[in-house]
Amino acid sequence: VDTLIRNGTVLTNDASDTVLNADILIQGRKIAHIAPYGSLRHSSLTRVIDAKGAAVIPGFVQCHVHLCQTLMRGHADDLPLLAWLRERIWPLEAAHNDASLAASANLGLLEMMRAGTTTILDMGTVFGHDVILQSCFDSGIRAFSGKAMMDEGQGVPKRLRESTKASLAESDRLATHWNQKDDGRIRYAYAPRFVLSCTEKLFRSLADRLTSAADVMVHSHAAEHPDEQKYVRSLLGADDIDVITQWGVCGPRAVFAHGVQLTPAQMRRASELGTRFVHCPSANLKLGSGIAQVEKMLQAGMRIGLGADGAPCNNTMDPWVEMRLAALLSKVAAGTTSLAARRAFRLATLDGAHLLGIEALTGSLEVGKDADLAVVDLEGEHVQPAEDVFSKLVYSCRSTDVRDVFVRGEHVVRDRTHLTIDRERTIAAAKKASREQRTRAKL
């Protein structure tokens, strides 16, 4: 069935940031036409969505999340990064089973998709990752995801420890089974958790995979917290990003969350190599890591995107919160004209698509691209009487303003209801699974 989204304020995100009062016709998975309001003919079979008083926007691209951690929301508050990992996150991840992984993923997907997220880059835990990928597959989201790799490290529970060989073998198995599923909607991303949990051998093996095939992606964490940076320097004699780059994991298909501690020289290097970084403002504040220098990264020519990180360090997975916070924090870091609304909106959408190498498919509303989009109500009292649509979206709108969401032409959220994930059942399953998980972890 074709879909006509009629009479919305369409933010195309094209090269000239065109905004127009228009109708959008979706045929199959593609945007078939964008034309001034009322000018498109359609058949009686076409499903029509009235977008009067609403914006039609490209879906959000969240470039760093952990679906396996959604159950830990509110169970790991107010701790420094390494203690947060060792005392809460790792013991809880080690206590996952298939039921808790599915409950965690479904809750996270429900929250993100209802908020207008259409693409994610996700890092799992060490085991059971088929469950997470299956949830992504079933939900209809566009996802890059991979199991966490951990072949060394202090304070790692036994169940999260694996040999280098086993870690690579399981990741390769998952990649073979899942990469490019559903005609490329699901992609595998190798996920060495961070330098403190992975050997040189592991990183170098991933560097070999990066050079051996064009669609391999590696997703990790780097330059996050100053205490971690000190600890890494004492162990390895250099910063994590320099060490990992030297081991060969760098370039356009290497994506690192955070980058809060990057020096100007490291930013220039990342820009030259094309290495990607993901700004996670809420997580950086909650774990006390600092404020990433987004303006300097952009001026250095780096490709960056936005992400919510995991629920236990945020505690939402809401792209609106991250977009607003990115814009606000950049003013503290670089002055009030930095990351204006229009630029922040692009960071949360098209820049993420570029970061993931899928800008030809998504990130803007243009004829021929996939229909990854959201319809957002602009009539709320917290939005009026602003007139500039970028101002409304970045500074005033909330996730609850999202009415409809499409991924690749599939209607996944209709009138605020997720069509593939049952809300009540998912929340009940999450509560039960979280209690049982904490019991198993003795937390």
Ligand SMILES: [Zn+2]
């Ligand atoms: Zn993370």
